[in-house]
Amino acid sequence: MEIVLDHVSYTYQAGTPFAGDGLRDVSVTIPDGSYTAIIGQTGSGKSTLLQHLNALLKPTTGTVRIGDREITPKTSNKNLKPLRAKVGLVFQFAENQLFEETVEKDVAFGPKNFGVPEKEALARAHHALDLVGISPEYYENSPFDLSGGQMRRVAIAGVLAMTPELLILDEPTAGLDPKGRTELMTLFETLHREQGIGIVLVTHQMEDVANYAEFVLVMADGHLIKQGPPAEIFSDPAWLAEHHLGLPRAAQFARELRAKGLPLPDIPLTEQALAAEVLAILRPTREADHE
Structure with missing residues (x-):
């Protein structure tokens, strides 16, 4: 179900001295x-x-399309x-x-x-x-x-x-x-x-x-x-x-390793990706040590 927000803004307690902006002109598509x-x-x-x-909240301005339903400020809570x-x-x-x-x-x-x-x-x-x-x-x-x-x-x-x-x-x-x-x-x-x-x-x-x-x-x-x-x-x-x-912890650790001289070609985001890159760097060194 695709969701599309088109210039959506939302104001809490609109029209009162306590009004505050919750969303400001948000446009995005969630595939x-x-x-x-x-x-x-x-x-x-x-x-x-x-x-x-x-549609638990309805926009103060703009529209939200949820599948084939369009939600506007005037949309009724019925149905x-x-x-x-x-x-x-x-x-x-x-x-x-x-x-x-x-x-x-x-x-x-x-x-x-x-x-x-x-x-x-x-x-x-x-x-x-x-x-x-x-x-x-x-x-x-x-x-x-x-x-x-x-x-x-x-x-x-x-x-x-x-x-x-x-x-x-x-x-x-x-x-x-x-x-x-x-x-x-x-x-x-x-x-x-x-x-x-x-x-x-x-x-x-x-x-x-x-x-x-x-x-x-x-x-x-x-x-x-x-x-x-x-x-x-x-x-x-x-x-x-x-x-x-x-940053994710793996990416932060990878940056620290690179700063200390480990020639990481990329900054991986996950622990598995970081482990794979480190092994790829260390494996040739280990193989050379055994020759």
Whole structure:
């Protein structure tokens, strides 16, 4: 599902003394089926932008086209439910969205609320729980008896049970330990690659951008200030520093190695790419030592 923002601006509490700009003249296309990351400092407009992608917020000026639906400032809130089923939004600390007495009921709630018969809603719930790695032994448990990581997986399953075409993720790994964060990011990559679900990810983790994203949007003060593939976004460390953004750890380490004399031809963005480049440099030296 392609999403196109055309000169979108959004003002919070418009017409009041407390009015403030959330977005300022943003134009961008998010291609169908892509994995797009959105980065920027706190208050840059990332979350405001996300909430326009499923019409949770409507633009103050400009238009948002989500698939074949056009959202304008005058769009009624009626008949937006089918759109929001296609574009699933996972908020930061998604486990706070849990409320039902069992895991199964919580995940099935969304489809049932959209008119899906109970039998099909339960089938969707079971499939979604399987996708996120929650086994049947937990279906009758209270979601509040699960670990934090499991609770977040159940909340994500509730969104997946709606069978979205696009999954919008607002800092989905916030508060998780490194193992839980890696597992969740691997899950999203699997959903993207194997299920064909488009991903829009807001994150402060530059490693996740480098490892998973195909395209990156950079926000600052409500403006879209740069867009492109990760290699392009991370090609100018000085520009990143100017906007209070960093490099992925592998790229920063590679720059330090180069500064110390290691002749790296490129600055790799991921640990795997860095390891491959270092091995390529060291292998001839080792072979020569054994001759």
